[in-house]
Amino acid sequence: MDILPITPPTAIVGPAMPRVTLESGGAGGVSFENLVGKAVQDLADQQARADQLAIQLATGDDVSLVDVVLAMEETSLGFKMAMQVRNKAIEAYHDVMRMQM
Secondary structure, eight states: OOOOOOOOEEEEEETEEEESSSSOTTTOOOOOHHHHHHHHHHHHHHHHHHHHHHHHTTTOOSSOOOHHHHHHHHHHHHHHHHHHHHHHHHHHHHHHOOOOO
């Protein structure tokens, strides 16, 4: 069993994830700002879709109640996750500010 040395992370790569570098969006990378912006936009789009399905259900269009409830629950979970990410980011910021140099 080989033990590999610990190296600092330079990228996060996954099957469904874009290549993200720790730099400011250099060649082939996505900046953190763009990544967060896309996540917020996706959440807003998800909310708009859930709202549209709820309106269609209320006006009597042919929409399944299951689809409406599922879309609303997915949106709710997305907002809860975003709030937890925000809370962790604020907590990390406060930890950094409390560090003595």
